[in-house]
Amino acid sequence: MRLVVLGMGYLGAAHAACMASIGHEVLGVETDPARLAKLKTGQLPFYEPGLTDxxxxxxxxxxxVITNSYSEAAAWGDIFFIAVGTPQKRSDPSADLSFVDAVIDELVPQLxxxxxxxxxxxVPVGTAARLSERAAALSDKVTVEIAWNPEFLREGYAIKDTxxxxxxxxxCVENGSAEQTAREIYEPILNTETPFIVTDTSTAELVKAAANAFLATKISFINAMAEVCLAAGADVLAIAKAIGYDPRIGHRFLRPGIGFGGGCLPKDIRAFMASAGELGAAEALTFLxxxxxxxxRRRNRMVSTASDSCGGSxxxxxxAVLGAAFKPDSDDVRDSPALNVAGQMQLQGASVxxxxxxAMANARLLFPTLFYADSVDQACKDADIVMVLTEWSEFVNLDPVVVGRLVRARTVIDGRFCLDKRRWTDAGWEYRI
Structure with missing residues (x-):
């Protein structure tokens, strides 16, 4: 089928390449000149395992095929996917839908x-309905149907998750073409017995918001337990393991640490709260x-732990801060807990x-005043504390004996609960969480 993907950022590039890989003819539209130039030469402006290939x-x-022309896209395709960003507004927690609106305003008059x-x-609930009205006002003797097909991509697993x-x-709306068209587009995927849930647009919009809110809640719950365990002298990892065996709870997303970050969970739960307020249901999401x-608070707690390890100052x-990306297998530093902690420690007088x-290039753009080492060895040289804040396998598998020869003091803070505590303590390290 002929598909157009509007916006070739992380979501759009992954969707376009994956849909092309299963045999569809895909036209990707990207209007940012720098990003367009990279994409046309087969380069991604971000890191995602396997996606460049x-x-x-x-x-x-x-x-x-990749273009910057909406007129070309309007003439070429019948099915258009919106994959532009919806960042948090600068002025309030709600989602900025200007990029989504711009797609409709640019595309529809040319159809x-x-x-x-x-x-x-x-997007917030009600967006598809609002865009349908907007499209109807802009269309000239053509029918424009709008449906919503939320993505559930995990950075580092974009190809698999697509x-x-x-x-x-x-x-989608009843009696429209969206359901049958989607079944044809995703036929190779649906043939593997992937669940296909068809509902109204408001419900589809809320599915994504609900999923992210639940995951964020699960992460924060185990981090709250970590605070209680610290006060009680208990083992939060043992608690997570024990409760995870309950099939109603499960082990996934029960790893304690410095918390979540990235371009999705933080801004999405804030936008969800703002949307609930606009709907008159603010009290339902006060727990968020x-x-x-x-x-x-987990980030502040990590800085306090580092300060305590150095005698209070x-x-x-x-x-040495090992990790800048908000998660491994990604170069995304948006709302990165690791960089937030590093920045706070620098403000308190530490040499970080x-x-x-x-994620070094992106980190430099966000926090240019920090020092960025070329290797683990350079970062750890003469360090008073080593902090593991992103659980890259390179850090998880570090040899504590070798690292111990580089540092000034053998204190390691495991911000992701990813290190083998016994292995590090046996090598003479003070291990802290």
Whole structure:
């Protein structure tokens, strides 16, 4: 089928390349000149395992073509996916839908045939209905149907989550073309018995918000337990393991640490709270304020732990921060807990050296005043504290004996509960969480 993907950022590039890989003819539209130039030469402006290879494969095959022309897209396709960003507004917690609105405003007046527009971006409930009215006012003698097909991508697993998803959700109007069209688009995926949930657009929009809110709550819950365990002298890892065996709870997302970050969970739960307020249901989501507060408190707690390890002050201390990305297998530093902690320690007078296998360039743009090491060894040289704040396998598998020869003091803070405590303590390290 002929598909158009509007917006070739993380979501759009992954969707476009994956859809092209299963045989569709895909036209990707990207209006940012720098990003467009990279994409046309097979380069991604971000890191995602396997996606660069898939992008080049689909470009070489001709199944994927990239342009900056909305007029070309309007004439070429019948099915359009919206994959632009919905960042948090600068002025309040709600989602900025200006990029989504701009897609409708630019595309719809140029359509000369009936079209299906399918949103994939994360949006507040009611967006599809509002865009339907907007499109109807802009369309000239053509019918524009709008449906919503939220994405559930995990950074580091974009290809798998697109081609082998846990479920596909589609919100659409009754008696429209969206359901049958989506079944044809995703036929190779649905043939593997992937659950296909068809509902109205408001429900589909809320599915994504509810999923992210639940995951954020689960992470903050185990981090709240970590605070209680610290006060009680108990083992939070044992608690997480024990309660995770309950099938109603499960082990996933029960790893304590410095909390969640990235471009989705933090801004999405805040936007969800703002949306609930606009609907008159603010009280239903007041618990998410505490979820957010627990998450941010974990970062402050990590800085306090580092300060305590240095006798109550970080002034003049050398700190090695291993990790800048908000999670491993990504170069995304948006709302990164690791960089937030590093920045706070620098403000308290510490000399901070940061190292990350993939996120150094993005980290430098966000926190230019930090020192960025070229390797783990350089970061740890003469350090008073080593802090593991992103659980890259390179850090998890470090040899504590070798690292111990580099540092000034053998104190390690495991911000992700990912190190082997006994292995580090046997090597003479003070292990802290």
């Amino acid at each position: 898939l992008l080049n494969k689909t470009l070489d095959s001709g199944h994927l 000369r045939h009936d079209a299906l527009i399918v949103g994939k971006s994360t 081609l082998q998803p846990d479920r596909i959700v589609l919100g 304020r505490e979820v957010d507060a627990i998450n941010m 970080l002034l003049g201390k050398r700190v 050296a940061v190292y990350d296998p993939r």
